[in-house]
Amino acid sequence: MISEKLQINSFKNSCRVIGVVALCFMLVFTSCSKFTYEKKDDGIEFQVNGQTKRVLFYNDNLVRVSLVKAGVSFKDSSLVLIKKETFSDFNIKEDRQKLVLNTPALSLSINKTNGVITFRNSDKQIYLSESETYLPQIADTLIDQSTYYHIKQSFQISDDEALYGLGQFQNGYMNYRNKDLLLIQANKTALVPVLVSTKKYGILWDNYSASNFHDGEDGMSFRSEVADQIDYFFIGAKTMDGVVAGYRTLTGKAPLFAKKAYGFWQSKERYTSFDELSDVVARYRENKLPIDNIVQDWRYWGDNHYWSSMYFKGKEYSNPEKNIEKLHNQHVDFMVSIWPVLGDSSKIFKEMAAKGLLYNQDHWCGGKVYDAYSEAGRGIYWKHIQNGLAEKGVDAYWMDGTEPEFSDTNDPRNTERELLKVGKTVAGPIAKYLNTYALVTTDGVYSQHREYTDEKRVFILTRSSWAGQQRNAAVTWSGDISASYDTFKKQISAGLNFCITGVPYWTHDIGSFFPTSAGGMYPGGINDPAYQELYVRWFQFGAFTPIFRSHGTGTPREVWQFKDRNPEFYNALRKSLNLRYQLYPYVYSNAWQITANDYTLMRALVMDFPDDKDVYNVPDQYMFGESFLVKPVTIPMYYDLPQMPKSVPAENLFTADGKQGLKVSYFKGENLEKLIYEGVDKEINHNWGGGGLPPGVPENHFSVRWEGFLKPIVTGEYTLTFSSDDGCRVWLNNELVINDWSIHATTTFKYKVNLKAGEKYPIKIDYFQGENDAIARLGWQTPTSEKTDDERSKTVSVYLPESNGWYDFWTNKFYSGKQTISGEYPIDIFPLFVKAGSIVPMTTVQQYADEDPNAPFEIRIYSGNDASFTYYEDEGNNYNYETGEYNTISFDWKEHERRLMIGASEGNFHGFKKAKKLKVVLIDPEASIQVIKEYDYTGDAAVVVF
Structure with a gap:
C-alpha cells in the first residue's frame, strides 16, 4: 500500500527523470481529464491507482463500496447480505475534480484523483469520508495455493462524534473513540462488525477473517487478514434507529419469539434428570414465583462418546415425550443444550464422518466439530435435532460453543490458532471464514425448523454471533463470566454495544457462570451473604434486559433457594421478578416493534438522546424501550467484598500444649516412614522449592504431619483450603475432609464448614512430596462480615438526560432533565426512572405468560x-x-x-x-x-x- 503522499512524491521523481516540469503538469492534467467511469443500473465502476472501485446502491440510503485490483472481478456473494434488489433512482453530476452521485437521501462525492468517497446526507452535511491521507491497502496473500488479500480501509471522522457497536466486548468501554479492538470470536467476545455513529450513520464491514478496528489520531480504520476484496456497506439515516433499520434491511429482520420467551428462564450447570427439572418448576409454583422456561444443560445424552447426540439417554431421561409433556403441563417451555461437536459413538457423528463432514481438529471432549458451511452437514445436524429433540417436544435450542470451541476460547488468539488447524471448510479456507461459524450453524437450525413447523416459534441461544444472526431467531449471551462487581458492571456496556449494532436480543448469566471458581470471588456461593447481595443486584438488571435468564455453576441460584437463607433478599428478588411480569404487555409490545419496525429494546442512551453529549460515555445506564431509564446498582452496600483465601494465621492455630501454631513432624519417605525433625509451624505456608527445609530433610521424597487445634474468632461458614503439589490429607474435628494422596500439580482443595467462635477444633494434616515442586499451604475463606451502619451507604448517582423530565418509578417524584441526582437504594429497589411523556401498559402478576x-x-x-x-x-x-x-x-x-x-x-x-x-x-x-x-x-x- 502506498499513501497518497508517497504516490505524489514518486510521480515528482519520475518527472525529474524525464526532466521536463511542464510535462509533469501535462500528465497530471491528462490523468484528471481521462478519469472514466462505467455507469450501471445500480451504481458505477471506475479505475483508480491500479484498482477497480465500485459503488452500488441497495436503497436510497444503503451503499456498498467494493475495491479489487485492476483486472480482477468483483465477488458479490455474502453470508451476511440477504437483500438482493438494488436501487437505480440516483443521478450523476460531474466537474473537473469530482463525480457526485445523488439519491433522495444521500450524496456521494468521489475525488477523481484518488477515488476517495465523501458521504453526505440530503442536506449535503458530511456523514463520513474515506481517508485522503491513508488510501486503501490491498496486498496479496497466498492460502492453499489460492490468492487472497490483506486489506485495510481508513476513514476520516469528525472530532465531536462518538462510535459504538462492533458486538460484545467486556472491556467496560461504551464509546470506542481512540480505541483498538481485535475482531476475533471468543468465549465472552461476540462480534457483530457494525459500527454506529452519533452522526447517524453506520458501517457494516463485510469481512469474516481475523480483523482489527482502530480509531486514533490517524483516523478510523478496519483491517482484515483474508479477503476477496475490500467490501463495506454505508448506512445513512436521520436517527440511530434508522441505522439499525438499514442494517436489518440488508441482513434480515428479527423474528418474534414465543411470548413465554420474554418471561423468566431458570437454568443451571446442570440439572440431572427430568424429575429434578419438574421438581424445580414445582417449587416455583408452590412459592408463587413466576417462571416460563426451564433449561437442561449438557450430558442428558450420556457420556462424552455420545456428546450432543441429540437423543436423551439413561433412566434419568427416559420417556422424553411423557416427561416433556409433564413440564408443558406445568406451564413451562423446555430448552436443551446442543453443541456443534459430536461424540464418536453417536449416530450423527457416524453419518457426518461417512460424508467427510467433520473437522480433523479434536475437541476437548474427544468429539469432532461438524462442517456447518456444508448444506449437507446442516441437513444431517437438523435431522437428528428433529428426530431426537423437536419431535419429543423440546421448545428451544441452546447452541453452545459456537465460536466454535475446540480446546479453550477464553482468548481470541487461541480461538484463531485452534480454528486455523481446521484448514478448509466446504466453503473455502477457514482463515477466510474465521468468525462466521455461529451465523451458518444457527441459520441451518432456524431455516429447517421453519420448514418442519410453523406452529412453534424458533428460539436459539448461542455464545457467538455475527452480522445477520438476528434473522435466525438467535439470542447471544455473554459467555462464561466470573462473579465480581467489576464483571457485573461490564455486562451493561457489553450488552448495549451489542444491541446497537442491530442484533436486538442479548442476555447474560445472572450472578455469573463462575461464582466460586475460575476467578469468581465468592467461594461460599449462595451461602455467602455478599454473593446473595451481588445476585440480587444482578437479578434486577436481568429483569430489564431483553431475555431474563439465570444460569451458572458452582452454587444453586433458584429464587426460592434464597427464602430461608435471607428473607430480605428473597423478597427483593421476588419484587423484581413480579415487576417483569407486570410489565409483560410493555415488553411483548416492544418485541413486536423489533420485528415489525426494526426497534431496539435495550438501548444505549445515545439512541434516544444523541444531542446530549453528556451521555456519550455513560457505560452503566440505558433505556429499556422508550420509557424506562435503568441504572443497575453495581457496588456492594450491605456486605464487604469477600477476601480470597489466605493463610490461616498463627492466632487461630494452637498446639496441644497451648503454643501458637501447629506441631510439625518431617519424615523421610512419602508415607511418614522415618521421623527426621519435630517443631512448631506458626503458619502452614511453604514453598520448599527455594529451600528452607529443616536440617536432614531430603529435597525430594519426604512427608510432613501437622497436628493441633483450629480456633476461629468469628462464627459462620468457612471455606478451608489446602494447596499442595503432591499428596495431602486433612482431618478436621476428627473427620477426613480433604483426601488426595497422589502426585499432582499444585492444586487447591476446598472444604466448607460451619465453625463457632472460640471453640477448638482438632486438625491434622499429612503431606508428601514426590519430585519437583514442594508446596503446602493451609488457608481459609472467612465468613463475610456485615457492613457497619457507618459503612452502609446506599447512595447512587444517576444522570437524567436532557428531556421534558423524569419520574422516579418507585415514588413518582418528578425531576427535570440534564442533571445528575443522588438517591438511596436499599436492596429491593434500584435507580429506575420513567421519561415524562410515556405510556406504560402493566398487568397483574401472573405465574406464567397468559395464565389469564x-x-x-x-x-x-x-x-x-x-x-x-x-x-x-x-x-x-x-x-x-x-x-x-x-x-x-x-x-x-x-x-x-x-x-x-x-x-x-x-x-x-x-x-x-x-x-x-x-x-x-x-x-x-x-x-x-x-x-x-x-x-x-x-x-x-x-x-x-x-
Missing part, C-alpha cells in the same frame, strides 16, 4: 409531553402473526388537552377477545399525583378525559 390472557391491565400515563404506545397481542407461539393474525390497540396521550385517545382494535386471531378491563392512571409532574379512571374497553375507539 384477558387479565385486566392498567395504562400508566406519565404526563409532561405528548405520548403514544401501541399495544400488541397474538396467539403467542406460532407464526400466524406473519400473515396478519394479531391485534393492536393504539394509545395516544394529548398533553395540553389532558385526554387519552384509545384506538379501535385493529386485527384478530384465534382466541382473541375485544373486551378488556382497563385502569387508566395519570401521573402528573406538578405534584406526582395519581388520578385513576376505570374503563371497560369494548374494542371501539374511545376517549378518556382528565
